[in-house]
Amino acid sequence: MHNIDSILQQYITQGVYVVGVADGDKTNAFTAAWVMQVSFSPVLLAISINPEHYSYQLLKQGSVCSVNVLSQEQMQMAAHFGRSGVPDKMLVGTWAAAVTGAPVLQESLAYFDCKVSHEVSAGDHQLVICEVLEARQLNVGAAMLYSETGNMDNSTALY
Template sequence: MSQAMADLFKRITCGVYVVGVAAGDRHNAFTAAWVMPVSFDPLLLALSINPRHSSYELLKRGGSFSVNVLSREQMDLAGHFGKPADADKLASVKWRKGRRGTPLLTEALAWFECDLIEDHPAGDHVLVLGRVIDGSLLKPDAEPLTYRETGDMDGAAAIFPDRFS
């Protein structure tokens, strides 16, 4: 629909993250760019998820999520976790369970683990608010990957409307 609108929105600087979810013995992870810190005290993070993603059901059921920060060298991981979960997407990467059982990528630049405290419908997405319960900076000298650098990996140009309403 609109490459121009996608180019415009990609000037709002966003990083690229792998959001991990788990419930019972099931786990999954997906690439997300729409993630931001929203409060110092308590420490809160927000993310926006399309409720049609298979990760959404696990997020709601498990009540927790991880946010793994990707570095500029990890464009391949952004593509890998940006695809639907036909098979176990985590099988090909090194990861461990966080305190809440959510997937933490061993090779991430940094990670956070959050408890889901609220969620609100937000257009075609759901805004999820999480309280940060744990986190670690694994590669202090690495540069975070930015959403803009991923080009049209997420196919957003075909989704953005071509005009403002």
């Protein structure tokens, strides 16, 4: 018999992204699977973020972010940005500022440059609704799926 967590990971299809945040000179990034498009006009993405993450502080204060799409070859990148409290976290990867000032991961398949529209509470997470101002493809490859990451996020312990 499977548990809810394993059925969720197997059958709710999600990608894996590195979300870059900035508040002035301060930048950070975190791995996120809970990202989805929620409107055509304007184009809105919803990002579900644990408000205890350091990235949440910068996202709240800076009101900008980039959503960077990881490829199937970038498991180490997913794991690195999936850890909290890592010193010099942004020394991994090549980063450039998008128009909004959000840091963009140059090794990603594509990125979306966003400004925060509004926020909705959702259980133990905050849904941050972001307007997409620009999107660019940077590299070619197949997008990573959350189901391929196994228990990288230690989520089995959280259900």
